[in-house]
Amino acid sequence: MTEPTPPNQGGAPASASPHDNEPTASAGTLSKGGRRGVPVYAPVDSDRVGGGSAFPSAKAAAETTGSSAVTTDVAATGENPAVGDALNVSRETADDAFVGITEDDESPLAREMIETERKRRALEATDFPRPPTTRIITVTNQKGGVGKTTTSVNLAAALASRGANVLVIDSDPQGNASTALGVPHHAGTPSIYDVLLDDEPISKVAQRCPDIDTLWCVPATIDLAGADIELVSVVRREFRLHTAIHELLKGPGKNLDYIFIDCPPSLGLLTLNAMVVSNEVLIPIQCEYYALEGLTQLIKTVDMVKKHLNPEIHVSTIVLTMFDARTNLAREVASEVRAHFPNQTLEQTIPRSVRVSEAPSFAQTVMTYDPHSTGAVAYLAAAKDIAERGHTASHSGGQL
DSSP states (O other): OOOOOOOOSSOOOTTOOTTTTSOOBOTTOSOSSSOOOOOOOOOEEOSSSSSEESSOOHHHHHHHHOSSOOOBOHHHHTSOHHHHHHHHOSTTOTTGGGTTOOTTOOOHHHHHHHHHHHHHHHHHTSOOOOOSSOEEEEEOOSSTTSSHHHHHHHHHHHHHHTTOOEEEEEOSTTOHHHHHTTOOOOTTSOOHHHHHHHOOOHHHHOEEOSSOTTEEEEOOOGGGGGHHHHGGGSTTGGGHHHHHHHHHHHTTTTTOSEEEEEOOSSOSHHHHHHHHHOSEEEEEEESSHHHHHTHHHHHHHHHHHHHHTOTTOEEEEEEEESBOTTSHHHHHHHHHHHHHOTTTBOSOOOBOOHHHHHGGGGTOOHHHHOTTSHHHHHHHHHHHHHHHHHHHHHHHTSOO
16 A cells, blocks of 8 residues: 655655665765755654554664664765775774784773673674653753763664664754754754744654664754743643644654653753653763752752653653763762662763764764764663663553
8 A cells, every 4th residue: 555645844755865866875884074965754664563654664774774784885876896995994894993802912992892892792683672652751951061962862873773763852952962963953944943833743844864764853943042932921831842742643753662852951941841741851960070969950840840740750761971980989979879869870871982072073973973982882782771671661560
């Protein structure tokens, strides 16, 4: 049966892709720099739920985003084979990077590289369970610089790379999540602002991430900077995002596995809208003292939303970011957080990583920029923990 073509940005058929005439490359071999075209939000089939869907199936994801193979369509490049071979040679190629390194190597760096690669391969060989219903996760912390956006986009990319259908909603006026996912978010681009203020459907503003076929982003533009003030006089101002997401889940987004909402570093109406629609709150905490100070206030805000607006919301996950095991401070902060939130805090910490910081400058997440880096492997492990915790909670009938 022919599936109807839903509205998309270019008005093209659902099977059309804006990249059909471009060279194709799997994750890790995309050319760095340069603005890519606008992806199209188009429906494809899903393995999990019968019928059409706005999101590709796990099988399609595995074919297009497999982490263990890096390939380049040389014929599509229009170059000679030597150029095609050159494109395949990068730091992301798995085995060549470890030629000459053995278990007996005395170098601590070599041992760390071997251990990281061993962990990555084990994670790649593991199936990540998919949730029975869409998990809507608000990523928030009113303190800035703790890794909210970095955590949002890299967890989303990690889950999408393992076959999940994931949508990231960039609700931060800075638009950093949009940058990291490689989607245009210049002034005038249809964005989350249009959803909140003009009732635009999410399906019309969402864009596909060019690196991973099962990952989408609703971008944020500079217009969002004034949304907190503009929403004050709007009817049901706290439920604007709630209405839009539930409309999406009834239609083109019915097969979504995860929705991550990246919030600004504040507790205003943008963050409140995210909390009202979410079942879960994920809190990234930098392993420094200042990050602990605002945690109490954030927990109080979640409790207030739970009491008055959304009885289903709860803090499900705390991720320790920028962790440096060499310092006593980082270990003490981690110990303190785990003492107060033993069930919510992930065992996997996110270390400081240059690759994680570099990736957004190339409009990528670290999962595609350098999947063999310590940061990428840490986020992949954290994503596995989140997927498994959700799977366990759904079968036990309780909260995380």
